[in-house]
Amino acid sequence: DEREFWFSELNKIFETAKAEQREKRRQEKCLEKDFSMTERRRQWLQDILPNFEKMRETKQCRSLCWLGVPTNLRVEVWRKCIGNQLQITKELYDIFRSHAQRARRDLEKNLEIAMSDPNNQHTLLGSESSLKVLDKDLPRTFRELGFFHQGGPLEAQLRDVLEAY
Numbered sequence: 001d002e003r004e005f006w007f008s009e010l011n012k013i014f015e016t017a018k019a020e021q022r023e024k025r026r027q028e029k030c031l032e033k034d035f036s037m038t039e040r041r042r043q044w045l046q047d048i049l050p051n052f053e054k055m056r057e058t059k060q061c062r063s064l065c066w067l068g069v070p071t072n073l074r075v076e077v078w079r080k081c082i083g084n085q086l087q088i089t090k091e092l093y094d095i096f097r098s099h100a101q102r103a104r105r106d107l108e109k110n111l112e113i114a115m116s117d118p119n120n121q122h123t124l125l126g127s128e129s130s131l132k133v134l135d136k137d138l139p140r141t142f143r144e145l146g147f148f149h150q151g152g153p154l155e156a157q158l159r160d161v162l163e164a165y
Contacts, residue, residue, distance in 0.1 A: 041072075044073050047060065048064065065081070097164040107132065131163060138158070
């Protein structure tokens, strides 16, 4: 019995040591990750962003993009990466969006008319037709991102952008 007792105590010591080692490794990984994120942020701020036109096609820039852009730099980085060759302003977007909203209302009105009269041979106009297709495509767009699912917090904004353009 005494032998079993000491064997049990020794096992407890080993298990405690293993748990401490696991915790130490976890903390080291967290420190590495923090260092890595800090280093990536430094590279974006000091190397890439100040010289973006020269750096945009470099392996360093691509690698940093694939590793993930730090949250606080995403707006600036993606704006520079994507660019705005068409020079679309907020005002122009608002105009496109209002055209799309008008087309959506027209589509809904025309569908009501078509549904009420089975003999009606109404043909959808180009923008109305596009909106009809969009209704099918929207649930399939960014499927893996719950933000854009039906009822998700960004579904309406995604619909606005897709309808506008």
